[in-house]
Amino acid sequence: MNFTTITANEEALLKNEVKIKKYEELFAHITDSIKLNDLSSLSSFLSPKSELEISSHLMNLGLKNTGAMKAVFGGFGIYDHYVPSAVWQLAGRGDFSTAYTPYQPEASQGTLQAIYEYQTALAQLYSMEIANASLYDGATAAAEAALMACRIKKRYSVAVSEGVNPQYIEVLKTFLSGTGIKINKIPLKDGITDFKSDKACQILKEEHAAVIQASPNFLGFLEDLILGREASNDTGALFITVSSPVSLGLIEPPGKYGADIAVGEGQSMGLGMYMGGNTIGHFCSKMEFIRQVPGRIVGLSTDRSGLPGYCLTYQTREQHIKREKATSNICTNQALNALANLIYMSLMGSDGLKEVALSSHNKAVYMAESISKINGYDIAADHAFFQEFLYFTRQSPEKTLEKLLDTGIAGGVKISSKQSGFDRDGILIALTEKKTKEAIDKYLDVLKSL
Template sequence: MRYLPLTDHDRRDMLSVIGAASIDDLFVDVPEAARLDGPVHGLPNHASELSVERHMTALARQNTVAGEVPFFLGAGAYRHHVPASVDHLIQRGEFLTAYTPYQPEIAQGTLQMLFEFQTQVARLLGTDVANASMYDGSTACWEAIGMARRITKRGKAILSAGLHPHYVSVAKTMAKYTGDVLDTTSPWLVPDMDVDRLIEKIDGDTSCVVVQYPDILGRIADLKPLADACHANKALLIAVVTEPVALGAIRSPGEMDADIVVGEGQSLGVGLQFGGPYVGLFGCKEKYVRQMPGRLCGETVDADGRRGFVLTLSTREQHIRREKATSNICTNSGLCALAFSIHMTLLGEAGLRQLAATNHANAVAAAERLAKVPGVSLVNDAFFNEFTLDLGQEARPIVRALADKGVLAGVSLGRLYPGEAELANGLVVAVTETVTQEDVEALATAIEEVLA
């Protein structure tokens, strides 16, 4: 039974205060054609709990479960093995029900976890500091662009062609309200990233250059020349990492002098989960810390000299003067951040490097096998665990045909870039430690059959 505390008298009082004659008056701005004139078509008025469970189970069986078939999807969300201990620990009551601490010093356990998370993220990204997490990678990317505008007092951001199109879409949505100019373009099916093009575009109006590392096609580049070019023009370099496991094998963006490094932490501790919730990573150079969005937890000692944790920096208007706020992001993805931190702790530095090495070795073996399929060519020969194939014909129908054969082959570039004919043949393939030799052979065989 629903709990409806308001009486008809209460509703009449509220309507009279706002000057509405009835509840229907609250919807006058909704076009008549968009209003329902009865129950939603096809839904029963009532059903038993048992019948609902059976119906939902039948619907769930229509899904293809990642762990039950050869699985090569990536493009920003990756299937890695998450130890059972991660889920066990995050479901402890003190963690599972914890919310963002509004009286932070009381929540010492939460603050300590976030402090450890920040330390891990900063070391992983190669930055001086990292915040207590963001909603996800795409919002972290936009927040970095906004941060660059505040620091440089400029409003033009140059976005690499290899930046994930979903991240670009979020940035475009937000830029409508800030006036930022975003210089964007689509990628090309070529082996190298567009570093030279980015350097040529930097001018006196540029606030930042945003580059993904590895990029949407899996390509990797030395970011140091790009960082130098940015700094020569008093602009910032923002690096976006959607696959943090890669940083166990390749140089971190911070080592290459990136000013702000953001990304998605889903790969560590967080399953695919139909696309969320995920956890955004955000780190930067120390000199920019006061323009960093979100919150920062710090370590101190109490009056008795005992180790303790405090909320060191909080930049939301709820905590400080509105005109000084850098963002309205406050509620970090706490549970996902905890899962990330636990998984990182279980791996340690040696474990992360070993995991990265396994991913890369599996990807190299898969790329070599798939490149032998007649009609298929490998676009990029430098990659971590994700690479792009040119199938010689439109990839989307091939992906669907492979799915019918029980093989989830990857992400077609035609899906990510609809209407871009020159990208239609591209297929992004991700190979993690969960992929076996048998999975790769199944994919290669299935592609051969479909292309024949």
């Protein structure tokens, strides 16, 4: 395919106008030694393909994703929730998807209003005062929140619960390594952040810029955010929470516990799984911190005739104006995914979102209760959980997962004892409204047979 087609006649006219005969002349002022003489050295490239050839090629590649056809019980931050048909029929419209960042408000009111409404929906969902226009994913949102807290508090250490997804903690380390900010980890006890342990008390004696707590935590357990808020108060830190937005249809939101900054991963609301590659970082905060918020923010103002008009605002925080003094280096964010999140929430409404949460939760409860009744299987701990839980197996987790796979079930994620703090390796399993009772029972049958 070639998307540049012009007639030979037009090409000649263009070349004539700039006084060249051959394209190479456009590069005549550049030393030849750095030019690529021979395209054959680009050996990974194939000859150009037609759309028909590409379609069948992609079909073949798609078929190699055998896991895409299986019942997925994996979670660990990415969840297999249903995506209503209208989400991408609308978000995929070229008028949205082929626009740039809305720097020219008069030509971008569609994108701008959508972001404003997304900010509104997020603020509602998390029960926070404001939200930004999105960050890359939940992990980078947590890292940006930690950096923001350090700027506000002018302190250079953060305390993070080990209930926060281990990948988020890895990303936090990478983001903070450059600036020399110290990370202290508060361990789990029995799968829940233990703020009262000796180690936690030791850590929290020191001054911190932030305490970071997740609920549900990465093992699926719901945590009491009051404890994190109190720990933050004790050490004079900001309180940062990590939430699962679908759970907020059912579960008390972080704003109600006094979170200063609330982040989450929005993949579960209409984005599909894509190997964990279609994500969005939700970022909410209190209004008083607006000038330290990273990324874009849309505001509602008025135009010349007093009509409502949307525009990017507080841009003096951003890299294109403040350069090395900006609150973050982020430029391109996840705008179209923010739109998809908004459409998802608009379709669902609060009742619909509650049903998704409830369905996921009820199925998880049914599954956990069923597993605990099978001899030789145990649920890790008897705490309230949302849609995900850890269980211990009769045979090794690897072998169990392999057997499940043989019957067409992607049975979950192996979690090592080192990651969970329990004394055994286990399987982390997530349920969503998409899992049928038949699929769950089939899973249980495999466990019984091992």
